[in-house]
Amino acid sequence: MSPRRRGRKKPEEHHVDERWMASYMDMVTVLMCMFIVLFAMSTVDANKFEKLRNSLATGFGAVASQTVDTASGTVVPPELVDKNLEAFAAVKGAATASPENMAEAIKEVDRLKALQAKMQAGLAAAGLSENVEFQIDQRGLTVKLVGSQAFFEPDRPELTSRATRVLQIISPVLKPAGMEIMVEGHAANGITAYPSTWELSSARAVNVLRYMVDDGGIAPATIGAVAFGSARQVNDDSTPELMERNRRVDIVVISDKPDVVRALIPEALKLSEK
Structure with missing residues (x-):
């Protein structure tokens, strides 16, 4: 091999910029967390939900629950539910007074x-x-x-x-x-x-x-x-x-x-x- 050819420098290697992968992995992680939260929110305790529904309904006088009634105090009559806020607040305060x-x-x-x-x-x-x-x-x-x-x-x-x-x-x-x-x-x-x-x-x-x-x-x-x-x-x-x-x-x-x-x-x- 000739000396001239032996003295030639090797071509520089070019590396592709891979910094975009960090942002991509962060995005994937956030999406995973979001789906986990959505899944957790979609899982409802039917027993607790039923108690809450009956309690709210009974408290506002809309439904007289025969099985579960967690409301305390005097039930607000249905005819007073649609009154103005000031009057309703006064009735509610008296109803919930111990x-x-x-x-x-x-x-x-x-x-x-x-x-x-x-x-x-x-x-x-x-x-x-x-x-x-x-x-x-x-x-x-x-x-x-x-x-x-x-x-x-x-x-x-x-x-x-x-x-x-x-x-x-x-x-x-x-x-x-x-x-x-x-x-x-x-x-x-x-x-x-x-x-x-x-x-x-x-x-x-x-x-x-x-x-x-x-x-x-x-x-x-x-x-x-x-x-x-x-x-x-x-x-x-x-x-x-x-x-x-x-x-x-x-x-x-x-x-x-x-x-x-x-x-x-x-x-x-x-x-x-x-």
């Missing part, structure tokens, strides 16, 4: 009504029932001091003599109860002595709080004050009489029961009034 929670709610209503009765009796004996209103709801018991001219000077935060006499009667009733109290100040539009209704309603709420603590003996750790200005009016301000309803201070005796019990207070109140 007897223990409803019993606690009834006891709480009795306690709040007892506090209300004591305060009403004291106010009636002193001739101060006018302009003092009471309301029981899921928050607790609210004592409404309605009408600024009865409890405050016009556009002023100082308590009138009538206001102090009312607080002298209700404070001794609330003191031994030991419940949390929130004093909420409200005001009507059209004030002139203050920059806004926020300052006026705040000053009135704080003055009521200070009297109940300093002279009524309410523990400072159980009472607070908040101002709503004219943001939560019960009437418009079209007439002086309607404006008086918005000039008020609410003394809210907050229930210390769990939320599930407090939510049942309105229903328990209806039962107690029957």
